[in-house]
Every structure is written in structure tokens, then in C-alpha cells.
Amino acid sequence: MENTSDLELVEQVKSGNDRAFGELVNRYEKKVFFVIKRMLNDDDETADATQEVFIKLHDSLKKFRGDANIYTYIYRIATNVAISYLRKRKVRAVVRLDEVISNMLSGGNEPQREADRSELKKLVAAAVDSLPVQQKQVFILRFYEELSYEEIAQMMHRSLGAMKANYFHAMKKIGEYLKDAMR
Numbered sequence: 001m002e003n004t005s006d007l008e009l010v011e012q013v014k015s016g017n018d019r020a021f022g023e024l025v026n027r028y029e030k031k032v033f034f035v036i037k038r039m040l041n042d043d044d045e046t047a048d049a050t051q052e053v054f055i056k057l058h059d060s061l062k063k064f065r066g067d068a069n070i071y072t073y074i075y076r077i078a079t080n081v082a083i084s085y086l087r088k089r090k091v092r093a094v095v096r097l098d099e100v101i102s103n104m105l106s107g108g109n110e111p112q113r114e115a116d117r118s119e120l121k122k123l124v125a126a127a128v129d130s131l132p133v134q135q136k137q138v139f140i141l142r143f144y145e146e147l148s149y150e151e152i153a154q155m156m157h158r159s160l161g162a163m164k165a166n167y168f169h170a171m172k173k174i175g176e177y178l179k180d181a182m183r
Helices: 006-014 018-040 043-063 070-089 098-104 110-129 133-144 149-156 160-181
Strands: none
Touching: 006 018, 006 043, 006 070, 018 043, 018 070, 018 133, 043 070, 070 133, 070 149, 110 160, 133 149, 133 160, 149 160
């Protein structure tokens, strides 16, 4: 089954082949887990949400027409489940921006750099945490998942312009937050 395409697996699942569904889970479980983890920042909730994603996927595959890539379809389910978890607890997730932080920090001795890095991580996490849900979602998809605006627009069922605007505003808000906090 490893050489079977995603679309062929979906067709097999529609025909009642549970092994084909197991193969889909094997292919995408880790990706889904890490996408959700970035949004929820809680291992237990992430594990529960990941299971829920695959339950929803199994239940909805009969409706899957193949218009989009299966990962796009799974990703959309995953982000919807994560948003549902965020709404339930009414707290926004903390996202790590290790690359941004390491790029922003340079110079100084190692102990001082580590202290600065730790403080900056907290500030960046708080900045991302303060974003509205949709801006946060677009930011994660663009910055971490390195998806194109077109892919993001398709996943979120929004216009390309709206996704670009959301990312621009998210970056602007993060920058303003950091600038204010570092004064």
C-alpha cells in the first residue's frame, strides 16, 4: 500500500477498505499532530484533537470529491478541530518562533544570549497569542508550514487577497507588539 496514491487510498476507503484508511492515517498523522500542537500547545489536547481529526476524516471521506489534494482536505479538518478546541477553552495557543528569535539575537556572550533568547521567546509567543484566530492560522500556515497564499486560500475557503492581508496584519501586529515590549 505504500506505493498507492492518496486518491487510490481514498477510493479504497470509500469501498470499505479499513487498511487503506490506516495507511492514510500513517501518512498524515505526524503532520496533523504537529500542526495541531502548534495551535494548541498542549500534548494531551493535541493527541485528542488528532484522533478527532481522523474520526472526522473517516466519516467525511465519502463526500470527498478529489477536487483538492487529500492533505489540503485533512489540513482543513485539523485546523477546524484545533479552532474548536481553542474556542472551548477560550485561550489562544502559543506558537514558537525559534527561527525568528535566533535571527533577532546576535552578539553578546553565550549566557547573556541565552537569557535574551528566553525572554524574546516569551515576548514572541505572547505576540502571536494576541493575534485574532484567523490571522494566527494564516501566519502559522505561511510561516511554519511554508504554504503558498493560494494553498492557504484554498484550505480556508477564502480569497487570495484576504489571506495576504491576514498575513500582513499578523506580521505587523507581531512587530508592533515586540517593538512596544522592548521599549
